[in-house]
Each structure stands twice: as C-alpha cells, then as structure tokens.
Amino acid sequence: MSTALTIDAQSASEYCRTCKLEYPVSRGSAYENGTPFAIYVAGMHACEKGGSAIIAIAFRGAAGEAPRAATVQVWAVEEQFQMSVPEPAQSPWLSHKYLGRMLSRTEALEPSLKASLFRVADAVVYQNRQVRGFFAWLDRPSAKNGT
Numbered sequence: 177m178s179t180a181l182t183i184d185a186q187s188a189s190e191y192c193r194t195c196k197l198e199y200p201v202s203r204g205s206a207y208e209n210g211t212p213f214a215i216y217v218a219g220m221h222a223c224e225k226g227g228s229a230i231i232a233i234a235f236r237g238a239a240g241e242a243p244r245a246a247t248v249q250v251w252a253v254e255e256q257f258q259m260s261v262p263e264p265a266q267s268p269w270l271s272h273k274y275l276g277r278m279l280s281r282t283e284a285l286e287p288s289l290k291a292s293l294f295r296v297a298d299a300v301v302y303q304n305r306q307v308r309g310f311f312a313w314l315d316r317p318s319a320k321n322g323t
C-alpha cells in the first residue's frame with residue numbers, strides 16, 4: 177500500500193570549504209500521512225563539475241536512540257536523476273551532529289532502510305521548489321558549456 181509522503185522546506189545556507197563560498201540549502205521534515213518521520217537538509221552547489229544536490233536524511237531513532245542519517249548525492253543526467261550514497265567521510269553533513277549517526281554506505285543500503293531513504297530523496301528532488309529550481313538552473317545552456 178502506498179502512502180502519501182510530503183515535505184516542508186525552509187531556506188538556509190552553508191559554507192563550502194573547497195571554494196570558500198556560501199551556497200543555498202533547503203531543509204525541512206518529511207511526513208508520512210501527516211506524521212513526521214525524518215528530517216532532511218539539501219545542499220545545492222555547483223562547485224564540483226556538473227553540480228549536484230547533496231541531501232542528508234535523518235530518521236528518528238526508537239525511544240532513547242539517536243537518529244540515524246544517510247547522505248544521498250543527486251545529479252541530473254539527461255532528464256533523469258541519478259543518486260548515489262557516499263561514505264560519511266565524503267558527506268558535507270557529517271559534522272552536523274543533530275542529524276545523528278551518519279551511516280556507512282553499506283548500512284544505508286540495507287533493505288530495511290534503502291526504500292525509505294530513496295523515497296525521501298525523491299520527494300526532496302521532485303517536491304522541493306528550491307531543489308527543482310537548482311536543477312533547472314544547472315540545465316540552462318550556459319551551464320552545459322561550462323561557462
């Protein structure tokens with residue numbers, strides 16, 4: 177049975193240690209049928225060649241347990257989105273302790289978590305206006321020429 181997954185969003189910014197610039201971030205909660213079950217933070221940055229959105233998604237832990245988080249990196253490739261799960265050391269969100277423990281790639285891709293992780297990532301990519309706008313901006317002709 178499918179359920180309705182919705183998100184909310186607010187704008188923020190983050191500092192890139194590589195290029196020393198601030199870049200836009202959108203963050204919020206994900207709701208399953210109106211009940212919050214995860215939070216996310218999506219960084220939109222074209223520092224790397226091609227540009228990508230890097231989204232950390234943190235799931236509430238059981239009572240008394242810290243939340244568990246994983247990172248999903250998203251690229252737009254010819255009208256489609258490609259997603260990968262980097263190791264925690266590659267995540268710009270590793271230092272954000274409120275997200276909880278950042279899971280390894282292997283842990284994040286375990287069947288019990290993987291589907292939820294990519295459902296939230298999909299919701300952010302398709303429902304978050306700021307993220308959609310970022311990919312539309314990357315897709316502009318001048319960006320493709322690398323200028």
Ligand SMILES: [Zn+2]
Nearest residue numbers: 192194195223
């Ligand atoms: Zn940068």
